[in-house]
Amino acid sequence: GAGVSQSPRYKVAKRGQDVALRCDPISGHVSLFWYQQALGQGPEFLTYFQNEAQLDKSGLPSDRFFAERPEGSVSTLKIQRTQQEDSAVYLCASSPPTKDEQYFGPGTRLTVT
Amino acid sequence: QKEVEQDPGPLSVPEGAIVSLNCTYSNSAFQYFMWYRQYSRKGPELLMYTYSSGNKEDGRFTAQVDKSSKYISLFIRDSQPSDSATYLCAMTRTGGFKTIFGAGTRLFVKA
Numbered sequence: 001g002a003g004v005s006q007s008p009r010y011k012v013a014k015r016g017q018d019v020a021l022r023c024d025p026i027s028g029h030v031s032l033f034w035y036q037q038a039l040g041q042g043p044e045f046l047t048y049f050q051n052e053a054q055l056d057k058s059g060l061p062s063d064r065f066f067a068e069r070p071e072g073s074v075s076t077l078k079i080q081r082t083q084q085e086d087s088a089v090y091l092c093a094s095s096p097p098t099k100d101e102q103y104f105g106p107g108t109r110l111t112v113t
Numbered sequence: 114q115k116e117v118e119q120d121p122g123p124l125s126v127p128e129g130a131i132v133s134l135n136c137t138y139s140n141s142a143f144q145y146f147m148w149y150r151q152y153s154r155k156g157p158e159l160l161m162y163t164y165s166s167g168n169k170e171d172g173r174f175t176a177q178v179d180k181s182s183k184y185i186s187l188f189i190r191d192s193q194p195s196d197s198a199t200y201l202c203a204m205t206r207t208g209g210f211k212t213i214f215g216a217g218t219r220l221f222v223k224a
Binding site: 004031033035040041042043044045048055056058059091093100101102103104105106107109 | 117119145154155156157158159162201203205210212214215216217
């Protein structure tokens, strides 16, 4: 079946603009994760959803970052008033029920100029 | 000090060599240990998933976990040029949502 998809794949934003990044998880996957991956680093946890409930948002770096999953499937990560330090790849992953393995999407590469 | 330490490499080996990749960690609460492979401009792909201490083998890949030393390893036998990628270790606590990744080791396998 189809894997995790993310859109857009690439996004260039001017400093101060708002951006919205979309994640379509694998059908039937209850858990959804967002990560930020800086160049040359491993992914860093941002937030976690179980269905529509956001159970952990401790990794969101500031109140400019907001994530939602209103119907328990598609999720959107929104970054307001983007800054240069927000430039990174944003990865989405999903997990099936009762399993911990995460399946990653290809990521959205955000460049803030 | 980071919770998970991983040598970023790069590690360059000839085709057919045995590759050893390692991570150390500081939090004894970690119980689930994973290895991911990430090709350039792609998302990480799960290779191995182990619970607690011990060994797990899957084809050319063997994962080892030594909880007493807080040390995990991934061995790749008969390495191929297609194994050239970044290898990320990752771990979580029981009942935890947050997965902690190492920085990744870049591996180059030369034909």
